Amino acid sequence: MRTSASALACSALDEGLLRVIRTRFHDPRAERLVALFSLFGEHGAGWLAIGAVGAALDAPRRREWARGAAIVAATYALNTAVKQTVRRPRPQLPGLPQLTSPPTQLSFPSAHSSTSFAGALAYSRMGLPALPLYTLACTVALSRLYLGVHYPSDTLAGAVLGTFVAAAAS
Secondary structure, eight states: OOOOHHHHHHHHHHHHHHHHHHTSSOOHHHHHHHHHHHGGGGGGHHHHHHHHHHHHHOGGGHHHHHHHHHHHHHHHHHHHHHHHHHOOBOOOBTTBOOSSOOSSSBOSSOHHHHHHHHHHHHHHTTTSOHHHHHHHHHHHHHHHHHTTSSOHHHHHHHHHHHHHHHHHHO
C-alpha cells in the first residue's frame, strides 16, 4: 500500500507533537500521579461512575443519569469496534517508553478521550456545569499523550467520536 506525502506529513506531525509532550514536565512523581489520574478514564469507568452516583442520589432524574451512562457505554463499545477495524499500533518512541500498560496494543481512537467527551456532553446537557466536565475530559485525553500510549490524532479522533455519539443520542 502506498502512503501519500500528506499522510506522511501528518504522521510526522503526530509523532513530533507526541515527542514534545513526552519530553516536557516529566518527573517520576508527576508520571505516577498522571498514571493514577488516567485510571479515571479506563473503559469509561469514571464517567460511568458519575452516572451511577447521579442516579443513586438524584431520584427525580434517575433516568437521565442512566441515559448519560448508557451514552458513555455505547461510545466505549463503538470506540472498541473502530479500534478493532483500524488496528493502529500504539506509539513506540525510541528512548521514551510508555508510562502505563494499556489494555490493548491498539491506539486509534482513544477510548479515554471518546468516553470522556461523550460523558462531558451527556452530563452537561443535563444541566451540570460544562466547564468542569470539559476540563476533566480534556485532562483525561491529555493524560494519554503524557503517558505515551496515544498519538495526538488518536485523542482528537476520540473526542470527535464521543461528541458525535453523545450529540446523536440527544
